[in-house]
Amino acid sequence: MSKPDLSVEIAGITFRNPVMTASGTFGYGEEFADYVDLESIGAIITKGLSIKPKAGNPTPRIQETTGGMLNAIGLQNVGIEAFVEHKVPFLRTVSTPVIVNFFGNTVEEYAELAERLDRIPEVTGVEINISCPNVKHGGIVFGTDPKAAYSVVKAVREATIKPVIAKLSPNVTDIVEMAWACADAEADALSLINTLTGMAIDVKRRRPVLANVTGGLSGPAVKPVALRMVWQVARAVKIPVIGIGGIMSGTDALEFMLAGASAVQVGTANFLDPSAAQRIAGEMETYLEQNGIHDVKELIGALEV
Amino acid sequence: MSKPDLSVEIAGITFRNPVMTASGTFGYGEEFADYVDLESIGAIITKGLSIKPKAGNPTPRIQETTGGMLNAIGLQNVGIEAFVEHKVPFLRTVSTPVIVNFFGNTVEEYAELAERLDRIPEVTGVEINISCPNVKHGGIVFGTDPKAAYSVVKAVREATIKPVIAKLSPNVTDIVEMAWACADAEADALSLINTLTGMAIDVKRRRPVLANVTGGLSGPAVKPVALRMVWQVARAVKIPVIGIGGIMSGTDALEFMLAGASAVQVGTANFLDPSAAQRIAGEMETYLEQNGIHDVKELIGALEV
Amino acid sequence: MQFKSTVISNQEVSPGYFRMRMTAPPELAGSQPGQFIMVRVRDAIDPLLRRPFGIFDVGVAESEFPGLGAATYLEMLYKVVGKGTEALSGYHHGDHVDVIAPLGAGFDLGDPEEEKILVGGGIGIAPLYYLAKTLVQHSRVRFFLGGRTRDDILCVTEFERLGVETYVSTDDGTLGDRGLVTEVMERHIRENRSRKTLYACGPMPMLKAVAEIAQRTATPCQVSLEAYMACGMGACLGCVVKGKEHSDETPDYRCVCKDGPVFAFDQLKWV
Amino acid sequence: MQFKSTVISNQEVSPGYFRMRMTAPPELAGSQPGQFIMVRVRDAIDPLLRRPFGIFDVGVAESEFPGLGAATYLEMLYKVVGKGTEALSGYHHGDHVDVIAPLGAGFDLGDPEEEKILVGGGIGIAPLYYLAKTLVQHSRVRFFLGGRTRDDILCVTEFERLGVETYVSTDDGTLGDRGLVTEVMERHIRENRSRKTLYACGPMPMLKAVAEIAQRTATPCQVSLEAYMACGMGACLGCVVKGKEHSDETPDYRCVCKDGPVFAFDQLKWV
């Protein structure tokens, strides 16, 4: 049998396979270059970017939990100027699509950053992190209010002709409503899930483990919630969905594709196994071969319910 | 040093220690009598009860996930009549407080059941499972809409003079808003969390593992989310909070108490270790002894943030 | 009861199939054939839930541990299918496992005068050995044993050593007759008109076929079922099967863990 | 690089402290003192994240595995504090671990003419042995070693065998001087005016005290830090410490895993 076709298409971009690296877990690609062949993965999604450099939270910032981890990095990042100067030159040397994850504190900041990213040829597309506090509206998170999410996505949509992916927060009553809001604002695709808000406590010290008190839960512990949300959203919207949450193996990735995802992102797994994204793409290929499936696209949404 | 005091008081009832068994994971108490000294735990909370017997969902109903499990039992239960006839006689032989978890499909059903439970002397208090579809309002879940939750709790409150605990669903954007609604309706206490909605997929069969497609996630995987919600709610309301979610050890239980819980419930842990509730109460006592703490109540909400 | 057990031996008896012998408290010697055990594979969260296994054998023997005299042992026969059984297969002499046993309702041993027909498919033979050992004390026992291929046919010698007449069939004919174990068994029943009781354990399609034969030939029949289990003691309602009265209006669910795992075939709804 | 390593030996050198020797690819022989490794304790989800450990020693020796000739080995010295190190302590000769190494920036070996002062607290001596082994080739090396009690004082003979002058102190006086290692060390610096560089690894309060002494006595000083880590390669930003320029407006966070774990003390913000 000839090699199976792993390529997928989202927003007019062809990805060589559906395995992308989740924002914040893969730096700017360069950090992992010794451990993974960057030309073997579907896309690199870079650490959440803001206009100005951001300090992030005090430490401790991470804590392992059962089957997962909490992080409260606080979106520390170098800011767009340093990104262009120090990170883009390396990314230029890689042919893999680069998607820049970014955020702002106001709709205007989102739009401004989208516009600046639009002018960088090495940037294939953008992913909007809407799980950020809306400074103008008393800190309520953009990603938990459909109207706020709509306005952010809309502003970004108007600021760039590059593909726009809206990344959804799972900390909501109705994920489908959020998906609709972002689709209405003409996002090209949706990615989900971002982290679930959680907390860890140190009984001895009677203190929260994280300096920030709460943090985002990721890793295999959250996979069932992520799969459920991807399945709900993929049935509800017409645009492609990218599945994220606890993916550790090719089988995990295929579960998300059956649930309706056109591609997946690998996050926490990169920490345990720096070659995780490459390995997972390989495991998917092996699965397709062994099961006589010629094209991974056949599996998208193929769940029989 | 004298033995530490593990007793806690909620809604005028004194519990010998803060460890209760979570509804649906401990049957009607009797099933565990060979493995745990029922007189050693704080309270027995029985399987969710409805007026009529309920068949529950088709099988498979359970699936293990990383650090947790999904269940879609579908609230199978014997109904109030069989409960009185077959389950109450055993419960009468135990001096431990018995709290009956129950649900309905309409506000009227909740009220009717509360009234019937009010007349059973062996029932110490009731716990309202509001994570149920509201049949009259197109199936939207009572537990994700503050107004619906208010009306259910209010109706139950008016139907019984026994302590009323409202059990909150974590599948919401704002758990504090739900807590306020239940407190406004004069619940005596809140318990949280019920299960997070999740899903598992069998790649080989291209089908959901659970016949019901989605199910409720419980176990240590959800503990960080549960702790965070208990902490948020305990700071926001004046009534006592009972912490639930992934408690496997005395340390886990103490984390919930530091976060503000006046008591805890042990669920999934009963399956791995049928004596879990008794063991956890013992581990808490040992901790208090070793750390010279005379009264467990000192720890409630003692987290330094 | 819940107890810490020490592994005595753990041998691969055929590729992917293991037989594990472990220590047990004396009370276990009173287990009924068909009852099962729940094993906590690791004292960790992965796997999280206990795994259920049939009692392959239980008895009293000279202890392998010096100075202990006669001691009760428990045996299970298991197939490696996932992470729990994978982990178990790595256990060695002296390792510990946490066990709850005996659980559930076992086989009804019936009338000693009748001939007993045991039907096992693949790993489904696990609870039948202890059953056979008990039944041969009073009754004539025949054992029909089927599997996909030769490697799935286990412990034939052990059954024969009990004095059980054993008939083997495989789907691919690599051992014994070629064909389904149920066909061979039905032929025997039809050709042989003495009173009989059927005891079956194996995959669902096999059990269904056995139940149909029992129905057609009006032979009493008990089946041992499998189901996903969380608690093993009738509390979680995760393991239910439909009882014969079941309909959407009049639910009749039975717990495999508590009402079973052994059921009279006519107590269940087979569609 | 990422590699599968085989445990050669794993010995409890003092109650709760283990020294593990394992195989390593030849490239590892080029590791810098002060660099570290990330170990995946089990190929499972519990513990989920890798655990970081200093390089206690690395070198080339006749292989313990027959027929392999000379082979590179890696050693770590670790204290059992939680589930990862607990699991590690159960590893035996022949078991496998997955390792990423070498990681981070090691010690600057400085001017060979200077005297080198090493200060270690408890398990903080882990990266200092390989450092001492390297430094003694050119410089005079003194080692000040402190711990809570006698059991926390490890590997004194090994350091002495290198030709390092070793000074021991314990908080409770059960071994060596009674008192803080930093006090003993400061006395030496003050009494002894030759040019020196300080190298320190241990608990934060000790490092702070060393940094203050370095400041007061204008002695160059490098410290090796610990932090919670997820990735170990500068990607997750979980392990940061405040750099000397840090303020809320002008964040200056450094990654312990990539910019460190070794830092010149004057590059950090100590409050």
Ligand SMILES: Cc1cc2nc3c(=O)[nH]c(=O)nc-3n(C[C@H](O)[C@H](O)[C@H](O)COP(=O)(O)OP(=O)(O)OC[C@H]3O[C@@H](n4cnc5c(N)ncnc54)[C@H](O)[C@@H]3O)c2cc1C
């Ligand atoms: C009463 C009872 C008695 C049993 N006796 C035996 C026995 O004597 N020997 C033996 O080898 N097995 C027996 N089983 C089946 C055994 O429990 C499962 O094979 C085992 O739990 C699988 O665990 P795992 O972690 O290896 O597999 P997992 O990783 O959990 O799953 C691997 C595969 O096995 C299937 N599976 C998992 N659990 C069950 C289950 N409870 N029932 C059916 N299929 C399952 C899954 O669908 C999956 O395809 C029995 C089951 C029951 C309910």
Ligand SMILES: Cc1cc2nc3c(=O)[nH]c(=O)nc-3n(C[C@H](O)[C@H](O)[C@H](O)COP(=O)(O)OP(=O)(O)OC[C@H]3O[C@@H](n4cnc5c(N)ncnc54)[C@H](O)[C@@H]3O)c2cc1C
């Ligand atoms: C660069 C570096 C080098 C290290 N070198 C060594 C070494 O050579 N020998 C050695 O014994 N230890 C070393 N450590 C510390 C070691 O990584 C931790 O002790 C180990 O990760 C604990 O794992 P655990 O699963 O046993 O404990 P856990 O169950 O994870 O935690 C148990 C306790 O240890 C603390 N702890 C856990 N991880 C860390 C960490 N990364 N840093 C500080 N405290 C932690 C926790 O707060 C908790 O109180 C080093 C750490 C770093 C960052």
Ligand SMILES: Cc1cc2nc3c(=O)[nH]c(=O)nc-3n(C[C@H](O)[C@H](O)[C@H](O)COP(=O)(O)O)c2cc1C
């Ligand atoms: C350390 C860390 C940092 C993260 N930073 C970001 C970020 O900057 N922007 C973002 O959208 N998501 C961020 N995430 C979320 C991940 O991209 C991903 O959505 C989440 O971790 C779930 O996937 P996983 O379970 O595979 O890790 C971060 C996650 C982790 C663990």
Ligand SMILES: Cc1cc2nc3c(=O)[nH]c(=O)nc-3n(C[C@H](O)[C@H](O)[C@H](O)COP(=O)(O)O)c2cc1C
């Ligand atoms: C098998 C199973 C059945 C449950 N049934 C009920 C129920 O009937 N009513 C209810 O309010 N909660 C029910 N729950 C939820 C638990 O009471 C508890 O809130 C949840 O499992 C979280 O706790 P844990 O992580 O300790 O299991 C059930 C949970 C499980 C696992």
Ligand code: FES
């Ligand atoms: S396994 Fe829990 S009721 Fe049967």
Ligand code: FES
């Ligand atoms: S551990 Fe991830 S950046 Fe240092």
